[in-house]
Amino acid sequence: MTLLEGRNLSIAFGGVHAVENVSLAVAKGELLGLIGPNGAGKTTLLRLLTGILPPDTGHVFFEGRDITRMPIHRRAQLGFALTHQIVRPFREMTLAENVMMAAAGEVTVRPWKALVAVNARRERERALGLLERLGIADGADKLARNVPLGYLKRMQAARALALNPRLLMLDEPLAGLNAAEATRLADLIVDLNAGGITIVLVEHNLGEVTRIARRLLVLHNGALLGEGEPRAVMARADVRDAYLGADVHA
Amino acid sequence: MDYYVSVATFAALNVILALGLNLISGFCGQVSLGHAAFYGLGAYAAALCSVAGVPFPLAILVGVLVAGIFGIVVGFAALRVREDFLAIVTMGVGFLFLGAVRKQPWLGAEMGIAKIPSPLDKWGYAALAIGAAVALVVLSLHVRRSWMGRAFGAVAQDEDAARTIGIDVAGYKITAFFLGTAAAGLAGGIYAHMTQLIIPDTFNFIQSITILAMVVIGGIGSTIGVVAGAILLTLMPELFRFINDYKLLVYGALLLLVMRFSPGGLAGLLQRLGLRLA
Numbered sequence: 001m002t003l004l005e006g007r008n009l010s011i012a013f014g015g016v017h018a019v020e021n022v023s024l025a026v027a028k029g030e031l032l033g034l035i036g037p038n039g040a041g042k043t044t045l046l047r048l049l050t051g052i053l054p055p056d057t058g059h060v061f062f063e064g065r066d067i068t069r070m071p072i073h074r075r076a077q078l079g080f081a082l083t084h085q086i087v088r089p090f091r092e093m094t095l096a097e098n099v100m101m102a103a104a105g106e107v108t109v110r111p112w113k114a115l116v117a118v119n120a121r122r123e124r125e126r127a128l129g130l131l132e133r134l135g136i137a138d139g140a141d142k143l144a145r146n147v148p149l150g151y152l153k154r155m156q157a158a159r160a161l162a163l164n165p166r167l168l169m170l171d172e173p174l175a176g177l178n179a180a181e182a183t184r185l186a187d188l189i190v191d192l193n194a195g196g197i198t199i200v201l202v203e204h205n206l207g208e209v210t211r212i213a214r215r216l217l218v219l220h221n222g223a224l225l226g227e228g229e230p231r232a233v234m235a236r237a238d239v240r241d242a243y244l245g246a247d248v249h250a
Numbered sequence: 251m252d253y254y255v256s257v258a259t260f261a262a263l264n265v266i267l268a269l270g271l272n273l274i275s276g277f278c279g280q281v282s283l284g285h286a287a288f289y290g291l292g293a294y295a296a297a298l299c300s301v302a303g304v305p306f307p308l309a310i311l312v313g314v315l316v317a318g319i320f321g322i323v324v325g326f327a328a329l330r331v332r333e334d335f336l337a338i339v340t341m342g343v344g345f346l347f348l349g350a351v352r353k354q355p356w357l358g359a360e361m362g363i364a365k366i367p368s369p370l371d372k373w374g375y376a377a378l379a380i381g382a383a384v385a386l387v388v389l390s391l392h393v394r395r396s397w398m399g400r401a402f403g404a405v406a407q408d409e410d411a412a413r414t415i416g417i418d419v420a421g422y423k424i425t426a427f428f429l430g431t432a433a434a435g436l437a438g439g440i441y442a443h444m445t446q447l448i449i450p451d452t453f454n455f456i457q458s459i460t461i462l463a464m465v466v467i468g469g470i471g472s473t474i475g476v477v478a479g480a481i482l483l484t485l486m487p488e489l490f491r492f493i494n495d496y497k498l499l500v501y502g503a504l505l506l507l508v509m510r511f512s513p514g515g516l517a518g519l520l521q522r523l524g525l526r527l528a
Contacts, residue, residue, distance in 0.1 A: 077416045105415075115392075120397070
């Protein structure tokens with residue numbers, strides 16, 4: 001069954017077609033890798049799907065419902081979570097508080113409901129559990145502005161998980177992590193997927209993405225170049241050319 | 251004695267105004283350079299009601315609601331623009347209010363509204379203003395501890411990140427504007443009945459900047475700091491008469507000093523001293 005579908009998505013920035021007529025479907029339970037060389041339009045496509053950018057043409061469906069014009073916070077409340085490529089922590093909050101904000105969705109859904117709610121113990125326990133799971137529990141009470149990038153990257157993943165997402169879109173979650181941390185987070189992504197969360201992963205770390213994804217989509221110059229089983233896709237001549245820039249020399 | 255009662259009342263009104271602005275700017279991170287307009291809206295709405303024979307408590311309530319409803323309208327503007335542009339928009343709202351009031355005969359134009367019925371004596375207004383100020387302190391401290399305060403903080407620090415974790419950024423901004431401007435309306439209603447005479451100039455740009463100076467000098471975001479800032483800036487011109495003539499110059503200099511040496515205001519300064527002492 002299809003969880004997320006993009007139909008004929010296009011967007012242009014000042015005449016440059018960043019994404020052109022891309023259609024894709026993400027099945028429930030899938031772990032999909034979205035790859036492509038720099039400037040291929042991966043992040044732009046992700047932004048169209050998540051609603052950060054409105055598409056010039058095309059539609060986005062979540063569980064068969066058209067969400068093209070739905071505000072981002074409503075999508076998050078539906079269980080559609082994302083992490084940013086460039087980390088966006090609340091800098092003056094601790095890592096635990098950052099995750100608690102996401103875990104408090106039921107309370108903060110209406111301002112007046114939030115006004116009468118003070119207790120944060122349940123949210124804190126949940127946040128600490130998630131930080132533990134991502135291996136950064138030791139930074140729980142440090143301010144986000146004082147911890148290294150590797151911590152923030154994983155905090156963002158914890159924050160997205162605190163939303164109890166059914167669909168998780170990760171924009172380069174492994175960038176900025178060392179090899180051991182990247183492998184550990186990649187393994188966690190597989191675990192989460194096995195636990196029932198559908199995951200779309202934009203990633204430059206091809207080694208990890210071909211290892212964990214069950215299907216790859218390759219984007220090149222804003223259009224879909226191919227899709228399929230990771231090893232088969234990576235073996236294709238046109239995919240290799242796109243990465244090695246053969247078209248530049250041709 | 252009367253003099254002290256009246257200074258205390260004005261200090262309390264300033265505390266209400268400054269804490270209202272602090273809800274908008276300190277808690278939710280939205281700049282406003284037009285807070286005096288809502289003070290004025292509350293004063294004019296309550297005064298018109300009283301002149302028309304509406305009972306005092308109801309007149310005050312109307313002032314609160316009128317200011318709060320216009321605050322919601324301005325809150326919608328805050329959804330479209332950010333930071334420096336919002337500063338200009340809110341400044342514009344202040345001038346718009348003044349410009350409109352000055353030209354309306356039914357609002358008394360330049361002469362304002364006089365002979366506003368006054369049901370209380372000096373002590374009564376002092377008790378009302380101080381009681382309202384204390385209530386607002388309690389509300390501010392509560393908001394800060396509640397999930398509303400945490401969500402305001404998230405909106406203030408990074409609205410895009412707040413959206414991605416499901417926070418209704420628009421709803422929170424509008425709530426902050428409503429609460430903050432309704433508080434200004436309350437101060438306006440009390441002020442109008444106490445003085446029995448209101449003129450447009452009381453609610454001008456300088457008044458907006460004065461309220462902002464109280465918030466920034468006290469320590470933006472800190473309830474206790476803002477209370478201290480409001481009281482300090484009320485007393486200063488009273489203690490040193492000569493300051494009155496150079497009020498703007500002194501406020502400007504204080505603002506610069508705070509920005510340069512203690513961006514957290516008095517609250518930040520005390521906190522740093524406390525940390526060093528500890």
